[in-house]
Amino acid sequence: MKFGAGIFLLVIGAILAFAVADRIEGVDLVMIGYICMGAGVLALIIGAIAGAQRSNTSHHEIVEHREDPPRR
Numbered sequence: 001m002k003f004g005a006g007i008f009l010l011v012i013g014a015i016l017a018f019a020v021a022d023r024i025e026g027v028d029l030v031m032i033g034y035i036c037m038g039a040g041v042l043a044l045i046i047g048a049i050a051g052a053q054r055s056n057t058s059h060h061e062i063v064e065h066r067e068d069p070p071r072r
Contacts, residue, residue, distance in 0.1 A: 002047040009040030 017033025 002051060003044055006040045006043030006047060009036045009043060011040075013037030013040055 013033045013036030015033070016029050016036060020029050020033075022029070
């Protein structure tokens, strides 16, 4: 699910930039599409970097054994 938001933003941005022909006064849908696609690419890059860092961690288990002193 780490790449879901980035892919979603890329798809919405591509639809706005290339497929929508409507015009809203004062709003440039093509530019909003490009901004969404840029944010999607950034989200994918950040997700990939975070995933790579997560896989490079190592885990060590420390077990400590204590012996009771002898009874008299």
